[in-house]
Amino acid sequence: MTTPTRRIAIAAALSAMAFAAAPVGAVAQAAGDMSLGNPKAKVKMVEYASLSCVHCAHFNNEVFPAFKKKYIxxxxVHYTLREVLTEPYQVAAAGFMLARCAGPEKYFTVVDAAFRGFDDMAKTGDARANxxxxAKAGGLTEAQFIACVGDGAALEALQARIAKSSEAAQISGTPTFFFNGKKVAEGAMSTIQLDAAVAAALKAPR
Structure with missing residues (x-):
């Protein structure tokens, strides 16, 4: 759970990242789970991931595209991403807030772009540029970027979602994967492991 002190620290870091400016215009917000695929699919996959997690970035960039094409x-398979914050917390928080600001149709575009730029960010240390x-990949302007990461209400909503979902699933690391409500793996899964998890979920009694 995020402590009050950590919440204050994250908010301060986000303001600095945005180069503290007054909010410009309205930015769309979304709440709840973000998902891809057929809601009626027999297999429900949930991934708990952080945008500042190197293993999550590797999974997104190297494994997930083929899995998405084959199953989602x-x-x-119906896929849901649930947000988790790992160090540096402000980077993960800003990324998820921007994805929400871009709206449901562009949420995964922003998430994917953030993960795609992860290696460059790690090399340069320039999280803001990444x-x-x-954000721009999701259609946001720089003014909307500044407004979004400086939105205290959006940060509180993010932390509330994380506290609720992470506690319920007892998440201790990222990425963590559930198939049909059963925890299958903690750590990036391979293509072979994913195939096996889908097959097992299809066979398990419902």
Missing amino acids: DTGK LLAA
Whole structure:
């Protein structure tokens, strides 16, 4: 659970990242789970991930595209991403807030862009540049970027979602994967492991 002290620290870091400016215009917000695929699919996959997690970035960049094409795009698996904050917390928080600000249709575009830029961010240490590029990939302007990461209400909503979902699932690391409500793995899964998890979920009694 995020402590009050950590909440204050994250908010301060986000303001600095945005180069503290007055909010510009209205930015769309979304709440609740963000998902891809057929809601009626027999297999429900939930991934708990952080935008500042190197293992999550590797999974997104190297493994997830093929899995998505094989299972999610074909309607066999319904995928849900649940947000978790790992150090540096302000980077993960800003990324998820920007994805929400971009709106439901662009949420995963922003998440993917943030993960795609993860290696460059790690090399340069320039988190703001990576997150701004991800925001622009989702259709946000720099003014909207500043307004979004400086939105205290959006930060509180993010932390509330995380506290609720992480406690319920007892998440201790990222990424963590559940299939049909059963915890299957903690740590990035391979293609072979994912195939096995889908097959087992299909066979398990419901």
